Amino acid sequence: MFWVIITLAIYYDWRYRRIPNWLVLYTLPLIWGWHYYQGGWPELKGSLLGWLVGLGLLILPFLVGGMGAGDVKFLAAIGAWAGGKVALYTFLAGAILGGLWLCGRLLWQQGWAGFKQTWSKAGARLFVGLFTGQWWKEETSQTDPTAIPYAIPLSLGYLLVTLWLGR
Template identity: 30%
Template sequence: MLIEFLSALLLGAVIYDLVSHRLPNYYLLLGLLVGFAWQAWAYGWSGVISAGAGLLTGFALFVPLYVLGGMAAGDVKLMAVVGSFLGATGALWAGAYSLIVGSLLGILYLLYKGHLGKLVVRYWAMAATRSRIAAEEGDAARHRFPYAIAIAAGTLLSLYWTPI
């Protein structure tokens, strides 16, 4: 039941993100409430503690990316919701897989647009000059990326394939 509801929640988040490039707070709050309720129903107070630890872990994993401008706040909150379902260890695995999937999708998108070379040159120049160089107006690196896709894929991957 956990996997089914979490999968449905993530599917809804992906659809929201694809259509509107945002994740509504009411939708994320609903997911958070259900995550805590499920944990409490299944495991009692230890489940509530697990949900809280997962929420904090998921949030802590992605908030630095938000602060640096590489991720939207809704994506950080979605990872926190995922953590409330999976607990701290599950949130770590889901977050790690989500970052891997997101990186691969980003690289594939830049390859598709033919802008991977521009990105590599810009980051090489940034490393050499130790200063930030903004992407040009038409650069694919400036396009919005519906990261809920990566979070959904990474979370499901972590549920079905975790090497430990």
């Protein structure tokens, strides 16, 4: 069941650069109902905790403009489905895979000079935000060299984590 949600999230994020609310928010009652059916309150409590872990891991990057709300809700849904430990590992694997994808894309599109320039701008934004508290959000689009459909690295991270954990 959850692989259908993942496949749709990848499609929408790739095609439209957004993950629709109905996909992740409206499936939560189904996920939580499934967990309650499988193991009662203890199983549901674990699912709720996993949801909070997934939400908490990406809320700060969202608040500073580093990603969309759909990515946050998607990782929270992964946490609700698979638990907090899997959400944490998926977050780490997705960050590594997304970073590799972004570096490769920047090098491919802009060469080494463009790659260094883009990372210099990103570092400056981070520095200013950390020390002044003035974060700003920019609309991302398919032409933004630093915008990637993050559902893909998160989904691949989830796949790697579930294979690693033997689930």
